[in-house]
Amino acid sequence: MTSLFSRVVRAVKQLSSEVVVGAQCGSAVLRGAHVFTPGIIASPKCKSPVVQSMLLYNTRSACDVFLFFLRADMKTGDVVSVFSDLEGKCTRGATSFQGKTAFVGNGVSEVERSSIFCSDKPAKGVGIRMVEPLYWSPSFDGVLPNLAFLQNLPSVVVGHVLGPRPGERILDMCAAPGGKTCHIAAIMGDQGEVVALDRIRNKIDRIRQNAQMLHLRSVKVYCFNSTQAVSSDPALQTEGPPFPPESFDRVLLDAPCSGLGQRPNMACTWSLKEICSYQPLQRNLFHAAVRLLKKGGVLVYSTCTVTLAENEEQVAWALKTFPCLTLQPQEPHIGGEGMPGAGLAPEQLRLLQRFSPELTWDQTQTTAPLHCRADKDTIGFFIAKFLKN
């Protein structure tokens, strides 16, 4: 994070009036968002300068000007500095906080302190409109909403590596909020069928909304646990899941993962137990993916994490468990290659695509062509492409 800041961070002066937000909200601000009111944890009393005249005794001047600060509640229009609570220790509604924070920029308050913490109504909407964010990442909200969908670079690469063609039937096993689903449907010119599954019901609506906004009719959305998305029951007649084996031309398994490649990220709250819980889940999903794929079909496995266990080890396991799978070259291949340590041969590692969040390129390299630095200035990401023989 320090190296990220040193390169892109702007010199923004911290103000005396401070607002504390949650770490997730702070990360969103660094990605270009404003502060939404539910993200505000504390708005300590703001300091307003007050000029007063007072008589000073024992001086040659009869009076002097004295500046002091009066503490007042935050009001609409106040300019405040926003700090992210890194350890989640700030008490809601607190008026002062001495814990560990990170400064994320300055903004103008659109709410009063009392409407956040002393009201029965749930707080919603923009609370602080950021005018001087530390990390310059303009918001894409409302920009060409029917035509464009903003994704990070590795996610865009995934859609192309899958290589969907018009008229094909594609399965996106873990689809919400639907960024890759919509990209796949767009690459296919909305010709064919993209089945999008996700286990979490309230995330399903986001996939539908995004597909509708982009006028994509080929996207079919279902709330379903993809580990159970395959069934050999001959009586199965439904349009939706579970599906018979070998139902799809291509399958994308953009797996649930520990997300350790996500940037910016100011507070990692994962326990080791949680991080280790993903490998078995990913393998269960992989079993279903291989069964649902037609012979001659393509399976793409991707994660937004950096661990060997969820990436190269999964590839080594898959090649051993499913002899019908072979690793394939990826197009485009703008990331780095796979990491050694999981027993894969050097030629296999070269077929894998790993994007690394380490920022090692210095200022002198900023003019290097995109493909020379794409694997160094993105979120951490991993892509493997298989063919089912």
Ligand SMILES: C[S@@+](CC[C@H](N)C(=O)[O-])C[C@H]1O[C@@H](n2cnc3c(N)ncnc32)[C@H](O)[C@@H]1O
């Ligand atoms: C990495 S996110 C997917 C991001 C998505 N592909 C995109 O590009 O917008 C992983 C998703 O997997 C879903 N998920 C986790 N376990 C699942 C399961 N057993 N079946 C289906 N979806 C699952 C989560 O709800 C989460 O939305």
